[in-house]
Amino acid sequence: MSIRHGLLALLERGPRYGSQLRTEFESRTGATWPLNVGQVYTTLGRFERDGMVVPSGEDDAGHALYAITDAGREELHSWYERPVDRTSPPRDELSIKLAMAVGAPGVDIRAVIQAQRHATVKAMQDYTRLKAQALAAIETGGARERDDVAWLLVLEQLIFQTEAEARWLDHSESRLVRLSVLAERGAGGAGAVAPPAPGRPATPAAAPTTAPQTTTRAARR
Missing domain, CATH: 1.10.287 (Helix Hairpins)
Structure with a gap:
């Protein structure tokens, strides 16, 4: 999940502050990928540095708001349009x-x-x-x-x-x-039993010199 682009998508709906973005992101994804509010504010700082968001005043409670810019919208819609890269799959x-x-x-x-x-x-x-x-x-x-x-x-x-x-x-x-x-x-070795052909019983590849081997538990599965 691209946290960066997920936050941009939320900002496209209107100015938001950091903890509001975290709450809405987790609500949208069912808290499958929980966010640390510090991570959100770090990402907002990088967005501001790269010209994708700008400060947008404060709300009535004094929270610092951020608004998406045209450059941010361009990056967001480019993300929507390009397929997810699978050439370097994540470590599993x-x-x-x-x-x-x-x-x-x-x-x-x-x-x-x-x-x-x-x-x-x-x-x-x-x-x-x-x-x-x-x-x-x-x-x-x-x-x-x-x-x-x-x-x-x-x-x-x-x-x-x-x-x-x-x-x-x-x-x-x-x-x-x-x-x-x-x-x-x-x-x-040579005494191994060949697998049976469809509809035919197994035939020894060579006459065994000892008693036939017992079929292993794994082979019966």
């Missing part, structure tokens, strides 16, 4: 964790996957419950309907993201099982 902690867990001594990577799958499914259920609440709020209407619609879009993105993560975890576990089976076959 889960991907890094599984990459580091592969072959790590004393780490059961399938246990790591199963624990994450449980957490991911729970998050998906929580997002789905919040989606139902957002839909109910939209149906009743009200002054916050625009924020509820924005929050609904964020929630649906989070639901799709967790669904994709759950599928990826299933795929990763299946991939690890297949690679484990291949490694076991490779270690078996």
Whole structure:
């Protein structure tokens, strides 16, 4: 989420002060990405330096207001028009964790996957419950309907993201099982059993000199 451009989008609706911007940003995104008010004021200072906002007096309570400039509007609408850059994807902690867990001594990577799958499914259920609440709020209407619609879009993105993560975890576990089976076959040498062709029973690649190997638990999955 581009905090800079999100704040510019709020300023386009009219002059705002720092803590007001933080509150409206979190309301629009359902507090999915909470902001520190100091971060907001730091960003406003950079905007002012770059000519994208200017001081706009004070409100009745004495809060210093900021207003967007033409340069700020140009930057905002340029952001709306250009696709999000995916050439440098953000670091994903889960991907890094599984990459580091592969072959790590004393780490059961399938246990790591199963624990994450449980957490991911729970998050998906929580997002789905919040989606139902957002839909109910939209149906009743009200002054916050625009924020509820924005929050609904964020929630649906989070639901799709967790669904994709759950599928990826299933795929990763299946991939690890297949690679484990291949490694076991490779270690078996000439006596390894070839996989059966569709509709045909397995046939030994060569006559074994010992009793047939027992199928591993992983291979049965």
